[in-house]
Amino acid sequence: MVLLLCGALAMTLFVTGPARAKGQVRDSAWTVSGPSPRASDSGPLARLRLDRASGALTLQVSRSGRTVVEPSPVGIVTERADLSRGLRFVGRSDRTVAGQYRSTVGKERSRAYRMTEARFRFRGDGGARLDVLVRASADGVAYRYVLPSGSGDVLGETSAFTLPADADAWLGTYRKDNENLFKQYTAATAPAGEYMAQALFQTGGTYALIAESDLTGRYSAARLVHEEGAPTYRIGLWDQRVESDGPLSTPWRAMVVGDLATVTESTFTDDLAPASKVADTSWIRPGPALWTWLAGGRPAGQSLSMQKGYVDYAAARGWPYVVVDAGWYFDPDQWDVTDPDWQRNSWIPELVRYAKQRKVGIQVWIHQRDLDTAEEREQWLPTLEKWGVKGVKIDFMDSEAQQTLRWYDEILPATAAHHLLVNFHGSTIPKGIQRTWPQVMTMEGVNGEEKRVNTPEHLATLPFTRNVIGSMDFTPGAFHRAERPNAASDAGELGLSVLYESGIQNLAGTPESYDARPQARRFLEQIPASWDRTRLLAGRPGESAVLARAKGERWFIGGTFTGDAHTATMPLRLGRGKWLVDLVLDGADGLAREPRVVRGGDTLSVPVVKDGGFAAIACRWRPGVTSCDRPS
Structure with a gap:
């Protein structure tokens, strides 16, 4: 019995933080961490903090001890209450969200995910209620607001993302069809304005892609609003008033976090979304x-x-x-x-x-x-x-x-x-x-x-x-x-x-x-028609990108590069053993085909012309095989 009581006390401390006297709030910071993507690397960690003086919330994201997103405002304003300040902590509960699903399209057909979800419950002025759900996985952190019936229409969010000032930033100015070009800045020096909510930042080798998930007609789409000289990008909504006549769960504010390969290969925004509403998908053929x-x-x-x-x-x-x-x-x-x-x-x-x-x-x-x-x-x-x-x-x-x-x-x-x-x-x-x-x-x-x-x-x-x-x-x-x-x-x-x-x-x-x-x-x-797996072989945003996508035992590779003609190198990260890489390159008289035998993990060298690229099919090498073409 003593052991059981000690265990229960330990679990209470883990979930809600230090013990507190009635009416006194000592809890001011909580962490939520997902599973580590690999043994040598800790996954993203979210730190939610409540300022006891103002009652305002901030969220910080780090990875392997390095801050990726600085403490950033978290809050929402409805016609009934300002839930960006004056908040009081009520409680926390945790659960694991895990599952598997198959996608009809995308970078990976068979998918599995595992996330830690923490629900933080707060009360604001006049007893208004706000729950903040925070999820952390091996490749990202996300949060959303949950409001009960009677909260009224949403007038806006104070949600924002503050990056290290010198973080590299790849941004596209906002337009209604999301079709502007991406350009590179730093987080603080980007021009003032509105940017698409698909912004990529990099600091110290770790990347964070800002996105959203589970967007439906219950809410309004987001864009990022930036003021010149500041490394903060706040959420701006299309509608000045978002209609809500019942309980509301807002879209997820998502940050895909990791090295460049982790971000590129991630399915985090899909993993956050509701499961398929189409029972029979046999007719869906990409x-x-x-x-x-x-x-x-x-x-x-x-x-x-x-x-x-x-x-x-x-x-x-x-x-x-x-x-x-x-x-x-x-x-x-x-x-x-x-x-x-x-x-x-x-x-x-x-x-x-x-x-x-x-x-x-x-x-x-x-x-x-x-x-x-x-x-x-x-x-x-x-x-x-x-x-x-x-x-x-x-x-x-x-x-x-x-x-x-x-x-x-x-x-x-x-x-x-x-x-x-x-x-x-x-x-x-x-x-x-x-x-x-x-x-x-x-x-x-x-x-x-x-x-x-x-x-x-x-x-x-x-x-x-x-x-x-x-x-x-x-x-x-x-x-x-x-x-x-x-x-x-x-x-x-x-x-x-x-x-x-x-x-x-x-x-x-x-x-x-x-x-x-x-x-x-x-x-x-x-x-x-579709891909089973995707791997980033090499690249840096705005400079080059080489991706390999698999269907069955064959890999298809595509690469694009900026700048002068040169010989590009990349690891052949496809698996052990010998591979036949059937390259298509720019030649003096047009496209040229060049088969090569390379061991998995070795460096593949490819000549590319100015602002050029290449394509290839890779298959397992066997004696006498000179082509990766599909049998006719």
Whole structure:
């Protein structure tokens, strides 16, 4: 009995801190730590502190004894109470949150997570209640606010992230479609303004990617607001007032923390999100697509014969999809969308039948304004399903307001019910949506191949920022566009098809551009529908990125580099034994193929041209094997 009492007392001290007299608050700081990612490295540790004088909360994040995020404000203001100050600690409870799930797309198919969750309970002025949930895992720290019914609308957050002043920062200024370029600053010297909530910071070899997860129509999307000269980035919400008529759990304020490989390979924002709401996912099939917009523009979207030609080309390549972009339902000579019998006038059913015979699925572009009411969704979605269309590319939401997020809450179950894959353009970024709604194959939220202002530095930053958070429809492969930032490097353009993960990898080139580059065409014919594993081989944001992604026993490698021509080196971190690395490089007369035999863990040396890159397939070496091509 004595031993049991001692054990209970020890557990009480662990959970709530030092004992305290009634009415006296001595607890002022608590820690939450996740499992260590490896024996030689301690994982992220969160330290929540309550200032007893002001009743204000701060959160600090460290890793292996080094501060990554300085003590930063934590708090929320509702129409009923200011819960950023005057708080009194009530109690703490801890639990372990762990699980496994399979993703339809992403950098890793089979996933397992384990987090420590601590719930801190506070009371504010007038008895207002606030719970702060803090989670820590091997690759991140996150927190959210939980408010009871009757708290009223949210007027804002005091949440912020304060970084070491000299921390390197990779930031993109905010815009409603999340498509601005990333540029490098330091945390304190970045210009004043608003930045996208996908900001990367680095200090002392440790990185922190600021993100959010579990964003739905119950709340408003965040951006980062920065004042010049200060290393603090506070949360700004799209809406000045977030409507709430019941209990509220805000989105997670997430920090993906670790070395660069840990951050790049992390699935933390998905792990935080709710489990899948789609019971049967057997119909959800990712894969490459021939995207006809950059290949043929609006005329292609208005021409059945052109689209049949694209279907034939995709079938010959083994690509499972063709995406018909804008124009197919806006030609007044074909049909009028206001006509109740409008579907009789479309040639899409004929294209679907033609494509089905060739084992190619059709996806179609549609403007969000044609799906923004329940009546329109009931008109469009069942019809597209009846026609046999496999997916929809929905464009021009151009908002992260609570009202728009509520529209996402409506379109997601509707597309799942009608077995339609989804690609959102002019949109928010994934933020955990792909775990909860696995039919979401990809989202734009990126300044991709369609735009004409990209830089080599932007290309080398995306794998460490936007693409960490979820699938990204950059639309690589547009060899025919002379203005692309790696125009002198066809090998670098080819490598983007691996470097950037997307559940539907929309390949943006013309058939003629692929036929003129048989090595690129051969490589793209090998691209898998999805990836089993992802590993960072080398890189630094804004300078270079080399990622390897596995499907079965084969690894696909893509690399991009900035600066002058040089020989790039990287460890072949694929496993022990001998590997055949089937390289595609820029040669004097175009793309060249160069097979090499290398041992796992050895250094791979690759010549790259100015602002160039490379692509490769790696497979286990066996005597007589000279190619990693998939058996025909």
